[in-house]
Each structure stands twice: as C-alpha cells, then as structure tokens.
Amino acid sequence: MAHRDTGAGEPVLRRWEARSFLGAQMDTNLYLVGFMGTGKSTVGRQVARQVGFTFLDSDHEIERLQGQPVSAIFAERGEAAFRAMEREFIERGHPPKKCVISCGGGLVVPPGMLELLRSRGVVICMHAPIETILQRTSHTTHRPLLQVDNREQRLRELYAQREELYRRTGTMVLTDKRPLREIAAHVLRVYRQEAAQFGK
Ligand code: S3P
Numbered sequence: 320m321a322h323r324d325t326g327a328g329e330p331v332l333r334r335w336e337a338r339s340f341l342g343a344q345m346d347t348n349l350y351l352v353g354f355m356g357t358g359k360s361t362v363g364r365q366v367a368r369q370v371g372f373t374f375l376d377s378d379h380e381i382e383r384l385q386g387q388p389v390s391a392i393f394a395e396r397g398e399a400a401f402r403a404m405e406r407e408f409i410e411r412g413h414p415p416k417k418c419v420i421s422c423g424g425g426l427v428v429p430p431g432m433l434e435l436l437r438s439r440g441v442v443i444c445m446h447a448p449i450e451t452i453l454q455r456t457s458h459t460t461h462r463p464l465l466q467v468d469n470r471e472q473r474l475r476e477l478y479a480q481r482e483e484l485y486r487r488t489g490t491m492v493l494t495d496k497r498p499l500r501e502i503a504a505h506v507l508r509v510y511r512q513e514a515a516q517f518g519k
Contacts, residue, residue: 345370346416347514348440351506353485354478355424355462356455357445358494358502365503366510367419376421377408384412389423393463402429409435425464428481433488441513443506446491449478489513 349366351359360376367374378389381404385392392401405426413420427433427442436442447455453474459465467473485491490509494502 345511345514347517348414348416349419349506349510349514350422350436350440350442351420351445352422352427352436352442352488353424353445353491354447354452354481355464356452356459357424357447358455359421359424359445361499362445362492362494362502362506363419363421365499366506369503369507370419372417372419373414374419374421375413377405377426378423380408380412381405384408388461390461390463390466398463402426406432406435409439415439424481427488428484433484437489441510441517442489443509443513444485444488444491445494446485447493447495449475451495452478 349363349372351363353359363376364374366372381392381401382388385404387395389401392404402425405423406429409422409426409432422436427436433442453471456462456465456470456474464477465473490513492502492505492509
C-alpha cells in the first residue's frame, strides 16, 4: 500500500486509498480492548487517522458526559455505576459506523459485554507483558484501580484475573517493543479481514 509521508514520520493513506480501503463493508466500527497500559488509545488514534475514522476513548466520552473524571466517578458513585456507564456508552453513546473506539481496560469484563461489542463491530485486543504494563503505568495518577499502596501487587492480581478473558476477546496484537507504525499496520490487516466477514 502506497503511503504519503506527512513529514511527521507517520504514513497516512491518500484520500483515494482511504476510499478504496473503506469499500463496501469497511465502515464497521473497530473496538480496541485490553489491559490498561497496553496502548489502546495510542494505537487507536493512529489507526483512526490512517483510515479516516473518528477516534473515541470510552473513558474520555464518559468523563465528558458526566462532567467528572473517572476517578471521581469511582470514588463518589462506585465501580458498578461506572461499569453501567460503559455499557450505556457502547449501547447508545457512540456512532454505529466509522469509529475506532479505545475501550477502558475493564469495559469488556462484565458478563455480556464482549458479546455486545462483537455485535457492534470488530474487536481486537492489545497485549503487552505485565512487566511492560508495570513500567508504562508507573507514573499513573488518574487510574482509580491503581490508587492503592501496593500498585504492583494490584496490577499483577488484576492481570492474572483478566488474562484469560482478554485472550478470549479475539485476535491479540502485541504492542511491546514494536514501532507504532508496525502495530497499526498489524491492527489494520486484522481489521480488514474481520470487517469483511462482519455480519455475514
Ligand atoms: C480500568 C481501566 C481504565 C479506566 C478505569 C478502569 C480497568 O482505562 O476505564 O480506570 O478496570 O482496567 P484504561 O484501560 O484506558 O486505563
């Protein structure tokens, strides 16, 4: 696929290429899931830019709608209320087509959420080893689940609890020690194959 260099070092598709990429069924939403710190938003933004889709981050959309940060929602209304907001966002809170959505790490955890996502579009899981996640989240202040004394222990517990579930979500794309450009290309290859089959 031919690329134009923007000068920023990141290839984007030319207009006609984006159109031919989109094709008949290539307007299906793409949902990126995976543990916190796996790079869902960074990769999602890049992929959205390359195909001309709208990029949305479920945490940011919920924060915008509620007028408060995720940490305040957890503290004042509890995790269950936040999970209900995530479900509401997936059910009714975003356009049904041409979006790349970075899903908060726990969004896919409650029963039925994976099936719901799959009914809306292509689901791809971002993956990184726990050591990388520990590093990437070491300066985090905004993640309520990590506001504990022993952050490493908390992350290891959560990772172990959720690993199996993430593996079941769909194709996993490793985001560790790979350039963003390569990761985005991998995600796009998988998206293309799966979007062609979507709804069939
Ligand atoms: C959470 C992950 C966060 C955010 C909230 C809960 C989780 O999103 O939704 O803090 O349960 O794993 P990121 O995966 O974008 O950090």
